[in-house]
Amino acid sequence: MVHFKSARWKKWLHRDSGSQNIAPPPHQADHCTNDSPASELASAPCASECQFRPRNPPPSQDLWKSAFDLLSREEQNALQISLIPSSTTDALNDVIETTKEKYEIYQEKGGIRIRKSTGEEINIRKISKKIINATLSFQEVISAGVACDPTGHAASAWAIVSLGLTMAKNHSDRRDALFESSEYLAEALARCAYIEKKICHNRSDEDDVVMQAMVTLYKTILQYAAKVMASHNMSTRGKLLDSVTATTVQYITELRCSIEKEEQKLFHFTQLQLLEAIEKITVSLQKQNEKATEEILTAIDDKLSKSLNALNLRFSLPISESAFWNSYQHEDLCLEDTRVQTRSQITQWADSVESECIFWLNGGAGTGKSTIARTVAQSFETKGQLGASFFFKRGEPDRCNAKRLIPTITKELIKQNKDLASGVLKAIEQDPQIAAKDVTEQFNKLLLEPLKSVAMYQSRTLVIVIDALDECENDKEIEKILQFLPRVHQSSNMRLKIFLTSRPELPLRRFFEKEGSHRRLVLEKVAEEAIREDIVRFLEHRFTEIGAQANTGKDWPGNDVVEALATVCIPLFISAATICRFVEQPGDDPVERLADILNNQHRYVTRMDKTYGPILDQTLHERDKNDQEKQITRFKGIVGVIILLSAPLTISALSEFVGIGARSVEFHLDSFHSVLSIPDKKDHPVRILHLSFREYLLTTQSRFHVDAGMMHNNITLHCFRVMSKYLKRDICKLNSFSTQRADIHSETTEKYIPEELRYSCRYWMFHLTQSKPSIPDAEILSFLEKHFLHWLEVMSLMRVLSETLKMMVTLKESIQNNTNPGLSNFLSDAIQFIHRHAQIASVVPLQLYASCLVFTPTSSLVRRASENYHSPWIHALPQVEISWGAYRQTLEGHSDWVTAVAFSPDGQTVVSGSSDMTIKLWNAATGELQQTLEGH
Template identity: 40%
Template sequence: LDNKLAIVSGAAFDSYENQHKDECLPGTRTDILNQIKEWATSPYREGIFWLYGIAGTGKSTISRTIAKSFSERRSLGASFFFERGEGDRGNARKLFPTIARQLAITIPSLMPILHQAVYENPDIATKGLREQFDKLLLQPLQRLNRSNISLQTVVIVIDALDECEGDGDIQLILQLLPQIQQAATIRLQVILTSRPDLPRLEFSRMKNDHYKDFILHDIPLEVIEHDISLFFAHQLAEIRIIHGLSTEWPGERDLQRLVALSVPLFIFAATICRIFKERDWDPIDSLSEVLTHQDDRTRLAGTYLPVLDRLLNRQNKSRKEQLVSQFHQVVGAIVMLESPLSTDALSKLLGISRRLIYLRLSPLQSVLRVPDNDITPIRLFHLSFREFLLDPDTRTKTPLGISETEMHNMLARKCLLVCRKLKENICQLPSYGNQRVEVDCQTINDHLPPELQYACRYWAHHLVQCAGLTSIAHEAHLFFQAHFLHWVEAMSLLGYALEIPGILDLIRTAIGGNGSSPISQFFHDAKRFILKNQHIVDQAPLQVYRAGLLFSPQTAIIRTVFADEHFHWISQSPIVNKIWGAELQALEGHSDSVLSVTFSPDGHLLASGSEDRTIHLWDPPTGSIIQTLEGHSDSVNSLSFSPDGHLLASGSNDKTLRIWNPATGQELHVLEGHSDSVLSVTFSLDGHLLASGSRDRTINLWDPATGSIIQTLEGHSDSVNSLSFSPDGHLLASGSNDKTLRIWNLATGEELHILEGHSDSVSSVTFSPDCHLLASGSEDRTVRLWDTTTGVLKQILDSYSSSFNTIVFSPDGRVIATGSVDWVVRLWDLVTGTLQKTIDGHMTMGFVLSAASESVAFSPDGQLLASCSANETIRLWDPMAGESTEILSGDDPQPPVQFMKFSPDGLSLASGSFESSAVCLWNTATGALTHTLDGHSRSVNSVIFSPDSRLLASCSADGTVRLWGLPIGTVQQTLNSRYGSVHSAAFSPDGRLLASCTDNGRACVWDLARSTLYQTFNCHSDSVHSAAFSSDGRLLAVGTDDGRVCICDLATATLYQTVDGHSDWVNSLAFSPDSRLLASWSMDETVCLWALDAGGLSEIWTFEITDDTSEFSQDGLYLHAGLSSLDVEMSFTTSVNRDISIEDEQWIILDGERILWLPVEFRPNRFKINGDRLALGHASGKVSFLQFCI
């Protein structure tokens, strides 16, 4: 569970990392501690206690004390102590998994529920904060049975929230935490501490009854003086014992001076006492130095400068220079690290001895927590020491001050040097298909030690903050040319794959320039490579070398740099594009057709609605799912963000609208009022109205704040498919199946214009940003532009080939993007009225765009275009990409591949579709389409090669079989059955006869030499679907539509046996090489093996299988059926894996192991295997070939 949850082990108050940190002394902080305890134990109190104060006021000490107190009472549910620079304690990535795991220990009945949540969401550790909170905390807590809980109140302590990386994450955490109160089975109270700055805004948005706040630095000074006096009394007593001082030291006067200097900063008092405790220094001298330094310096400088001055005293010039250099190298690195390292890891990162590190740190134990072992990280006692060292003013007072840019430069170079240890398959995984979640943490830590983990994750963080990037950017370029894939693999293993796009963006931005330099081009290509492969890189790290390279464009820089050394496992690669096109990323996550996409107003979220009844919220830069919204009971047709981004509305076939808080995922309102499916929803530009269009022919205007109907607009005579508010907020446009558009006056509800002109349903309407134009897209294959004032038609854009589902204006109003049912997205230039560009991404996938009116959306800045499709994906595009996105007019999409056949010599493959009258012939060695065989007048049902591969027979619904001469592809014969559609055919072993299977229940045997009908066998069924000649040529087996197998004797022209073996039609038949066995496959998803002897057929076994063909191995020992090879001599329960197979349509399996993941556009509709070659037939009509080095 811990591995899948990816918890932070050192985040709890009582963790090993926190064991030496202070707690409140008895008699101190009594008022605030009592207030917290009273708040936590009193019923009906606020759910959150926010304790905030300026740095150094003792917030974390109070947190540890209160956490310990509740722990001793067995009512502490969880604690998480943020700490900047402490790796995963410095960000929120693992906050909720860690809290959930701790809660499950406190509440044992929660553990099985949490196990189930992780089982149902195995990749939950990689999801966004919203989804983690919902799936790991809120839902499990709501499922708790009250009778299984002994505790009434459970406290969660979250300390130093301000030290969490990312302002957006802090705000989101504060938005989510109040929802914990929805767990009605148990009372959960959250104690939260922070500095006051950032969280204050989010708390101001909370309801007052959600939280109670306490300002730590506003406690009366006399109370703080009392507590600090007690602290000094306790600490100074220990110091007198350590150093053998008299009880008179330090004297009442100096003690009061120390107290006065400390108020209100407890950190000041704690640091002074640590200085006095150092055994190598006289506390009497230290006290004098501290008090002396306060005269002309800030309190921080007065505290830390004496510590630094001591290092330099009594050193000659050369020794002093050496010490300064070593201090900068060791201490400078420690204060600049993004995550603390142990002495051992630090020495390996910096390339210096552990002895030198100990030597430099030994005098600094009052400001640094220096462990007495090599494996525990070195930590700062307080961030104020880091802030002091990095303050430019400090460098004017001591040469030991640290330059940030110089330290970043050093650390960036050291990190790159350490990263050169990376190599392919660094963890020695047994298979290139191994999932990341299958690799245990110990294996990763054994092969990626702490210094290498740090270098992988943070080298770029240091690099972009260097002064003068030219030199080090060149080093990074050289490193990537050798180790880019190794680095991606390591980042994936460490669970940081989603950070890679952001890292590459950081580097590209820092490098700057016009993008034409080799360095800039490399990092641009690397970003495209990662976006394309983000999904699989995060799941299966080693696929970066396989799928990542194999399916990248031919001229992609990453492919050209690395392909030669990584393609040894494959002898034939599929044909791929030459260059990167407009597609940036394919987003996978829905389990059914995606109907709607829309960006949030700030562009930080992409929402998608699907037939799977869910709404996904995506992070556009990484393509990761942030949250899944569930609530609708039918397809989600339409989505709309409010102008401020605080609300998301959805419309569904369940006849409801729902309003969500996209920040928390909370369902705010369920709006009921329509009597049929809601097809369109949209917010007005001021956010005060929500409009919905329905299949019930009406438009409802709602108040989104209350969920009540304000007005119903009636006038359309059919379904209302699309709505759009004018930017000025005065008008509403609607498009309907009644072929009209209507423009409504929102103030009066009056119908201003009925726009007629379309000859079919109006699918989509939208106003231009300047409100001058209204665009409408229709199933009549046109886009029409109307004057919004007069209702006059201004312009018509005609696709000629396909109806339009959706239209959107670009943010600047100069371009219209249209989505249509021919699988493509078109960009139109409104200045010229011409088609500017056609993006064919969904065409290559062979799936139509969503039929809904919102299948295409621009991001607010116009830099991204999103489109959704019936193949369960969303695609992100660069609308400004160049020629790679353009396709020739007339390059129409092809129907999907639904059957394929290899020639016996393996040199050719024929493919076809039940939706086409043509057959495609492919060269298997080159993967090229050599011929398109046209001639049939109706669809082709199947193809078969002659035994010598010189003929191809195509069987058609037009009642003919055409024989094509190869390799030229000309028609040699046309055999007309006169019995209706021909389903399939079979050649005799010598190629002289051809059996055809027809719709009227007859099998026709043709003499090919004479082009005459030789024999006809009536199987007494409605239809015959399959046939096969025995290997000796004496028998013909025929499969019928009612599941029977018929055996025909060719010598006597008699039908001598019929057996019932299946419950549905028999699609495929095959004889063994010795003609003693017959295998039949049926649409009932079974394959039967029959013994054939003088007495006829007898069943041996039946095996459940889903493939549509079966064939015997050359030795007759195995029956190849589907993805398995069945041993004909053994029980049907025994099967062995074939050398090559396909799993879940996504993975190619070789000898039982996953070797290659298939991206969406290469996933097969059908596949065929011929020895070591695999043919993938795609929904786009194309066929890809791969040959493996078996």
């Protein structure tokens, strides 16, 4: 809503309505004196000097002409040589269109807020709304007020509103003043036009002094317009634009002072009844056009939203939607009055222009790093400071490695600045497979180069939040991420910072010991008393909620119990959270559950024992020895599998995977809501709530210890059982060997490839290499000879065929010391088969049984094992070589001649140099591009 100095008018309206002599209000700004620059803009004597009334007041329709005649010749020339709209109507339309245009530009860059020098932010949408509302609300009045102005000087004043918005585009350091000057001038012009119509066009002899005040006011506005026009004209002839914006800021200060002075005179001589009428009609017109104004801006918002959605569709970047800070609604945030000091330090770092590029928050398991990260991410988002977020999590396919880190961050940053899109699209067009490349190359091509190409547009800092970097399972990827993160500071046109959390693992400690430009906060070094107070607040809050649900009474559990629990938990917030979840678990009295925890603390040694021990032991209560053994076996067969899965499974898929009925699985898991996330929806997976529970089970000396090697062995056998049950040729019943993968709907693959099979096909090799004791070679070979092509078909249908080569290479390397050559020979042949046929199989999966098989050398072990699976309509087989030749694969990526090739001393890496000024490092076994070095 537009406010036309209503506060000042109300001040006059509240005076004694019966008073005949209304004293003028005092000056409202001490700096508006006759000694200020503003005095040159308003040289008319003060009304109180009784010399204000002219002998021959101008007719009302000549007010702007009279004001123009009072200008100096230089000022008149500045206005006359400028490109002024032909009519006031054109000027008003131009203001609206310019405002819409500039609003759209800034909304395209994420709806930015511009910060003043005082630190206060101005909202572009709010200012745009005010300008449009002012123009719409008074369009009829303004047109009537200046329709008889033959020289079009009112139109020139309105043109300055548009000019200010235009100048703001290229002057980020002056945007706040330029935007506000346009807003202020629009309101002043609208206010004056309305007063002119209501007073001067119905004039009496007593109104001459009011008319003279209006002329002086118009003169002030025209002087401002002339100065801005003159400065702008100079800039177009080669003068520095910076000086233009600086003087414009000075002029608007002078204009404010002069308008305030003239309005004081105007209000002094204006009848009280007219002021009341103006106030009422002003409010009425504002409300009347509020909807129209909102519709104009909303139309732009909707247009940009659709444009952004269309843009996203053009991107082939696979992102991890589950890695966003708010992907899971149930995950906790810090209570409002906890972690106050830590959050304050992070906020100050983010807001400071001079602070370091990276803030590293580190601490041991369960100290609350992720909760703090989610909380500050929410705070940054609320303030418009969140650039992107990525929360790593071990055991989550899209979050346990860096494959989707850069694509996810890039897409999120595009929402903040659409100018990034062109650079990102260019990178994708140059290399459509960029999302599958090494994380460093992704960073350089998808993020750094586009960041360098965007124009400077914002004054605020955007923060990228990366949580739990230590849960990235590839140590080499962690090292690469740490190497390139500081380089985001090279993007001078977007102010980016990184908020990073992790455990203090060795690779991270070593890096930050060398990297000087970072700020570090160790959670364990926060004063113990502060941690205790926060844990006490958390426990009090949660027990109040639990007590209210269970009707335990308002005094439960009491201060002594809370203090005792805080002592047990310090410094692990996860301990406090886990105990509370255990106590509130339905089915038992929370008072008794809490008492059990407190009464049995003496039985446990470590803090993790004190947290998880009572929860696990509670499942064995009132069971005899044999029943306890069965319970523990069932626990390891279900929960032991859950903690080691590479991707979480739903209860139904988990049931099929482990071979236990869904009802039994669900019943067993019902006791573990305090340590597992067990969703109500059947299509949502079961997850561990915190990594510390997994680590506890793998290291504890209690009866609940899970042997990792043995459990991986069991999981591998589960994978083989599931794959042997489902795998077959044409599993999706396509009935055509020419069906392309792109034409197969996801509903089809989900129908015929159940979740447990998808998991088994993708992760069996990982579990096999972790198994102790190892799976017998004969068992592995038997599976591959029967189902190798079936497995490749499913991997192609799942769009992850590219993973199979590395899986086979890794498996071959893991069995090199085995005495049985049969499996090793088959794997060597399988690697050759994938090298040769992966491209066609990824496009048309069923060609594995047609062209791929028949064009494979006749001595191939894969071909011999799969003779029964080739396409039935192929009767005449082509002549092919007997064995694989030396050719394996074409390495593609250079854009010019390759001038040098070499192998690393260990034979693991191929290095190629090119005239395109790059050196590329390739994995010699898989052909995978590992790194690109530029600029040699």
